[in-house]
Amino acid sequence: MANRPLRIVVAKAGLDGHDRGAKVIARALRDAGMEVIYTGLFQTPEQIVQTAIQEDADGIGLSILSGAHMTLFPLVLDQLKAQDAADIVFFGGGTIPPEDADELKKRGVKAVFTPGAPLQEIIDFVQAECGKRRELVG
Amino acid sequence: MANLALDALLREFDDKRPRGLARAISWAESGRGADLIAHLYPRIGRAMTIGLTGPPGVGKSTLSSALVKKARSLGKTVGVISVDPSSPFSHGALLGDRIRLTEHFVDPDVFIRSMASRGHLGGLSGATADAVMLMDAFGLDVVLIETVGVGQSEIEIAELAQTTLVALQPGSGDSIQVLKAGIMEIADIFVVNKADHPMANQLRREIRAMMEMLSFSGWVPELAMTQAVTGDGIDDLWRAIDSHVVYLNESGEISRKRREAFAHQVRQLALGRLQARLERHLYDDTRIDLDPYAAADEVLAHFGVYGGEEPEPALAAARPRAVVRGLTGHDG
Numbered sequence: 001m002a003n004r005p006l007r008i009v010v011a012k013a014g015l016d017g018h019d020r021g022a023k024v025i026a027r028a029l030r031d032a033g034m035e036v037i038y039t040g041l042f043q044t045p046e047q048i049v050q051t052a053i054q055e056d057a058d059g060i061g062l063s064i065l066s067g068a069h070m071t072l073f074p075l076v077l078d079q080l081k082a083q084d085a086a087d088i089v090f091f092g093g094g095t096i097p098p099e100d101a102d103e104l105k106k107r108g109v110k111a112v113f114t115p116g117a118p119l120q121e122i123i124d125f126v127q128a129e130c131g132k133r134r135e136l137v138g
Numbered sequence: 139m140a141n142l143a144l145d146a147l148l149r150e151f152d153d154k155r156p157r158g159l160a161r162a163i164s165w166a167e168s169g170r171g172a173d174l175i176a177h178l179y180p181r182i183g184r185a186m187t188i189g190l191t192g193p194p195g196v197g198k199s200t201l202s203s204a205l206v207k208k209a210r211s212l213g214k215t216v217g218v219i220s221v222d223p224s225s226p227f228s229h230g231a232l233l234g235d236r237i238r239l240t241e242h243f244v245d246p247d248v249f250i251r252s253m254a255s256r257g258h259l260g261g262l263s264g265a266t267a268d269a270v271m272l273m274d275a276f277g278l279d280v281v282l283i284e285t286v287g288v289g290q291s292e293i294e295i296a297e298l299a300q301t302t303l304v305a306l307q308p309g310s311g312d313s314i315q316v317l318k319a320g321i322m323e324i325a326d327i328f329v330v331n332k333a334d335h336p337m338a339n340q341l342r343r344e345i346r347a348m349m350e351m352l353s354f355s356g357w358v359p360e361l362a363m364t365q366a367v368t369g370d371g372i373d374d375l376w377r378a379i380d381s382h383v384v385y386l387n388e389s390g391e392i393s394r395k396r397r398e399a400f401a402h403q404v405r406q407l408a409l410g411r412l413q414a415r416l417e418r419h420l421y422d423d424t425r426i427d428l429d430p431y432a433a434a435d436e437v438l439a440h441f442g443v444y445g446g447e448e449p450e451p452a453l454a455a456a457r458p459r460a461v462v463r464g465l466t467g468h469d470g
Contacts, residue, residue: 030230040237047243056160
């Protein structure tokens, strides 16, 4: 069991064609030894959650730069609950105002990273939180 | 404890919950597949397995997507296993084949799993064979296996899949490329993708010319021209796959293939365990003052293997699928 790499879905949702940030994160997590599944652009919350289930992902990282974060993050949370997959660590990032980030975290998003967040901080977060999930689920 | 977890997993599996299959594949990937496979083995052997290999960028994932669509239109449930390389340095991987398969993400009758090669050579990952068995036992009708796609020696797929597709694209190399050994020898069906390319017909002629030089005993590889992006030629490709399956069943070749696949899996598992045990002795016994042959003798002594002749390099018995015309007949 021991050292199976963590598996993380990196996703882009809705009408948001900017994926440079998502690719940088994907690459950083890869270089930290994780298996990163990239969904591609324009995914629906349902597609993202189905992907995470089939891939047995430990976490989902959602990148949103379109301003639709208050719609899309909660929809993913709903899907996770509906699909009995709330154990998957859900985090995200993008151009998200601090008050929105607080609200999202209250609703169950584990972390929200905004422009300027150091990559190492994101890696540390993912390793710690997704590592915990892995220990629980096995 | 472990058995409780196993029972829970088998229940999810029996309830046809995708999550059960997803967890089962993870178990196999982390070396916990033995009990699972032991339980599920009686259910295995129903699925039609199709392997898809070819160089990077040829359109394997797009072809996969088109084949999934075709299979779904026939009412079949489909599993896709897509293997991408792991970094030999960080062991991380970026698995991006799903991008071409997004239209099937929410179809409950399509299950897609990306696998990282995790250091395994040959175009697959160590647990790919387990994943195929698990999808089969889960009840998926068709299992499509897409290889890493990096080399000319990705021939392991032919051991695993019933039907092997080798995808090629026009304009990538001269006629010598199609004469090379390895990947070109494993094709049950050649797929010339990007068939709208100006050089597509030239590639078709070269493959045909190569095949005309050979005489096949049994199945003669088919050639399909496709444009996976638009779906052109996919019906023909599916017909070719179908006729290969019919050939396998009618000729009895299917049972030979199953035996080979079984032997291959057993060999992989046994070698994997041996290698793990070997590694433990590697640094103790391979002292630098010995020559490599003598050091190998010392290591092998742990396994009760002493001295003796160096064996011929371990090659499986040659079994030519085709011979060059005009060079046969001497030895029957």
